[in-house]
Amino acid sequence: MIRKAVCLAFGVFLMIFESSLSSFLPLEVAKPDLGVPFIIYGTFFLSPAEGLLAAVLFGFTQEILSNSPAGALVFTNVALLLSCIFLKNRLYIESRYTFSLVCGAAVLSESFIFLALSLLSKGETKNIYNVLVFSIPDAIMTAFISLFMFRFFEQLKIRYMSRV
Amino acid sequence: MKSTFVIIAAVLLLVLSFLLFTNIAVFQRGYGNAKYHLADGVGPVLQVLKTPTRSVSYVLDNYVNLIDVKRRNEELKKKVETLELETQKIPELEKENERLKGLLKLVEQQPNDLIAARIVGEDVMNWFKCVIIDKGRYAGIKEKMPVITPSGIVGQAVEVHDWHTKVMVVNDTNSAVDVYVSGKNARGIAEGTGQTALKLKYVTKNDEVEVGDKLITSGKDAIFPKGLAVGIVISVNKNRAGLFSDVDVMPFNNFKKLDEVLVVKR
Numbered sequence: 001m002i003r004k005a006v007c008l009a010f011g012v013f014l015m016i017f018e019s020s021l022s023s024f025l026p027l028e029v030a031k032p033d034l035g036v037p038f039i040i041y042g043t044f045f046l047s048p049a050e051g052l053l054a055a056v057l058f059g060f061t062q063e064i065l066s067n068s069p070a071g072a073l074v075f076t077n078v079a080l081l082l083s084c085i086f087l088k089n090r091l092y093i094e095s096r097y098t099f100s101l102v103c104g105a106a107v108l109s110e111s112f113i114f115l116a117l118s119l120l121s122k123g124e125t126k127n128i129y130n131v132l133v134f135s136i137p138d139a140i141m142t143a144f145i146s147l148f149m150f151r152f153f154e155q156l157k158i159r160y161m162s163r164v
Numbered sequence: 165m166k167s168t169f170v171i172i173a174a175v176l177l178l179v180l181s182f183l184l185f186t187n188i189a190v191f192q193r194g195y196g197n198a199k200y201h202l203a204d205g206v207g208p209v210l211q212v213l214k215t216p217t218r219s220v221s222y223v224l225d226n227y228v229n230l231i232d233v234k235r236r237n238e239e240l241k242k243k244v245e246t247l248e249l250e251t252q253k254i255p256e257l258e259k260e261n262e263r264l265k266g267l268l269k270l271v272e273q274q275p276n277d278l279i280a281a282r283i284v285g286e287d288v289m290n291w292f293k294c295v296i297i298d299k300g301r302y303a304g305i306k307e308k309m310p311v312i313t314p315s316g317i318v319g320q321a322v323e324v325h326d327w328h329t330k331v332m333v334v335n336d337t338n339s340a341v342d343v344y345v346s347g348k349n350a351r352g353i354a355e356g357t358g359q360t361a362l363k364l365k366y367v368t369k370n371d372e373v374e375v376g377d378k379l380i381t382s383g384k385d386a387i388f389p390k391g392l393a394v395g396i397v398i399s400v401n402k403n404r405a406g407l408f409s410d411v412d413v414m415p416f417n418n419f420k421k422l423d424e425v426l427v428v429k430r
Contacts, residue, residue, distance in 0.1 A: 016206060019285040020213040023295065024221035028420060031290050048170040056177065064203040066287045067294035067322065067332050070195055071184025078177045085171060114291070121186045127291060127337045130358030134290035 004046075007156060008054060011038045012061050019065045030137035035062060035077060036106045037099075037146040041153045043084040044093055055081040076113045080106055096150035104143030111135035200325065207327030210284040211298055264424065266314035279303050279427040284328065293336035293358065295319075297425060300327045308387055310428045316393035316416035317341065317381065318425050329427075333419050334394070335362060342385035343394050345371070346378040354379060354394055354413055362395060364411035369402045373411055389428060 014034050022031060035058025043051030059074035066073065084106075093099050111131050118124045184191045281303070285296035299305055301324050311318040311331045319339065323330040332339055339356040343364070350371035352364045367373055377397040383390030393416050401410040 013209070015288055016209050016285075017213055017217075019288050019296065020210055020217045021220065022288070023283050023286040024217050028290070031288060033289075048167050052170050052174055052177075055174075059181075060199075060202070062288055064199060064206055065285065065296070066289045067292035067330065067336055067338070068289060069185055069338075070187075070192060070199075071181035073289070075178060075181035075185060078174050078181065082171070082174050082178070085167065085174070111291075117182070117185060121182065127358060130337060131291050133359075138290055 003156070004050065007153075008038070008057055011035065011054070011058060015058070015061050015065060030134075030141035032141040032145045033062075033107050033110065033138060034142075034145070035059065036080070036103050036110070036142055037149040037153075039077060039081055040084055040093075040099070040103055040106060040146075041150070043081060044088060044091075045153070045157070048081070048085050048088075051081050051084060052078075072114060072117065075117055076110045079113045080110055083109065096147050096154075099150040100143045100146045103146035104139040107139040107142045108135055111138075200323075203323070204325050204327065207296075207298075207300060207325055210296060210328060214282070214284045214298070277429045279305060279429065280424060281305075281329070281427060282424055283422050291358070292338075293333040293356065293419070294322070295331050295333060295419070295422065295425075297329050297331055297427070298327070299427065300325045300329050302326055304429060305329050305427050306430075309430055310388045310392070311425050312392055312428060313417055313422065313425055316395065317388055318417055318419070318422065320387050321427065331425070334415060335360065335419060340385070341388055341394060342382045343379045344382045345373055345397075346380050348372050348377065351382060352411070360414070360419075361398065362413040362415060364397070364413050365408065367409050367411050368407055369409050371409070373397060373400055373409065375400055379413055389430075 011034060018031070018034060022028075035054065038054040038058060039051050042054045055077040056074060059077035062068070062073040062077075063070065091102065093102060111134075115128055115131055118127060180191070184195050279299055281297035281299040283295050284298045287294045295318075297311070305321055305324050307321055307324050309321045311320060317334060319331045319333040319336070321329050322332045333356070334341055334354065335356040335358065337356050337358045341354045342351070343354045344351050345367075348371070350367055350373050352367040352371075354362045354364050357363055364373070364379070375397055379394040379397070381388040381390060381392040381394060395413040395415040397411055398414045399410075399412040404410055
C-alpha cells in the first residue's frame with residue numbers, strides 16, 4: 001500500500017517537474033499527459049480501484065497546475081477510467097508498445113471528452129481549435145513517454161508490488 | 165463486486181465534476197477551499213525545482229548551440245566549442261541585466277505599487293495558458309491583480325496561494341482585455357485564442373485600424389490600469405460578413421521567454 005502511494009507521489013512529482021521544466025524549455029507544441037499511463041496501468045494491471053485513485057489524484061493535480069475550469073480535468077480522467085474499466089476484458093495489452101498505443105489513444109479520447117463536456121455544459125466552441133491542434137502531438141509525446149513508464153511500472157511490480 | 169463499487173464511485177465523481185464544471189456556487193466553494201489548501205504544497209516544490217530546471221535549460225541551450233557551431237565550423241570545432249562555452253554566458257547575463265534594469269526602472273517609478281516575481285512553472289495542459297510565479301499571498305498579491313513586464317501586459321492573477329500565484333496569460337481562451345488603438349478613436353476587446361496571436365473583437369469596419377497600430381489597455385475592464393502596452397496589429401480583414409473586422413494582434417511579450425514579471429498592486 002505504501003509502495004503504491006509512493007508510486008502515485010512520484011507521478012505527482014513528475015507533473016510538478018513537467019510544469020517547472022516547461023517554463024524553461026519550448027515544450028509548447030507537445031506536452032505529455034503524465035497522468036494517463038498511471039490510470040491505464042492501474043486499471044489494466046492492478047485493479048479499477050487503483051485506477052480510480054490515480055484518475056482523481058492526477059486530475060486534481062493537473063487542475064492545480066493548469067488554468068482549466070474547475071472539475072474539467074477530473075471529469076476527463078474519470079471518464080477515461082470508466083472507458084478503461086469497460087475495455088479491460090476486451091483489450092489485451094501484451095507489451096509496452098501496445099501500452100504506448102493505448103496511452104496515445106487515451107490522450108486523443110481525453111481531448112474529445114473535454115470538447116464534448118464544454119459543448120454540452122456551456123455550449124462553448126472557442127477552445128475547439130486549440131484542443132484539436134494540440135491533441136495529436138500531445139498523444140504522440142505521451143505514447144513515447146509511456147514506453148519508458150511501462151518499463152518503470154513493470155520493474156516496480158516485479159521488485160515490490162508482487163510481494164504486497 | 166469491488167469493480168461495481170468503483171464504477172458507482174466513478175459515476176458519482178463524474179456527476180460531481182460535471183456540476184463543478186457548470187459553476188454551481190455550492191460545489192465551487194467547497195472545491196475551491198480543498199484546492200486552495202492542497203495547492204499550497206505545490207509552491208515550495210516549484211521553488212525547489214526552479215534551480216535544477218534552469219540548469220537543465222542552460223545545459224540544453226548550450227548543447228543545441230554547440231551542435232550548430234559544429235556543423236558550420238568543422239575545422240575550428242574544438243576552438244569554437246571552448247570559446248562558445250566561455251562566451252555564451254556573457255550575452256545571457258547582459259540580456260538578464262537589461263531585463264532587470266527595465267524592471268528596476270519600473271519599480272523605482274512606482275515602488276509601492278509593484279511586486280517583482282519570477283516564473284517558476286507553466287500550464288501542464290496545452291489547452292490552457294497560464295504561468296506560475298514565485299510570489300503569493302504573503303507577498304501581498306491578490307486575485308485579479310494585473311501582471312506586466314516593461315514590454316507590456318502578461319495577464320492577471322487568477323489563483324493566489326500562500327507561496328505562489330497562478331497567472332492567466334492574455335493568450336488563454338478565457339482571457340479578454342479592453343483595449344484602445346493607440347492614437348486612434350477605436351476600441352475593442354483583445355481575446356486570447358490559445359495560440360500566440362490575440363483576436364481584436366468588436367472593431368467595426370468603419371474604425372481606422374491598420375496593420376502596425378499599437379494597442380494599449382483602456383482601463384475600462386477594471387483589471388488592467390489604463391495605458392499599458394498590449395500588442396501590435398498584424399492583420400486586418402474587412403472582407404467578411406458582419407459588422408466587425410477580423411483583426412489579429414501580436415502581443416509585445418513572448419510568453420515562452422518570460423523570466424521575471426511585475427504584479428501591479430491595486
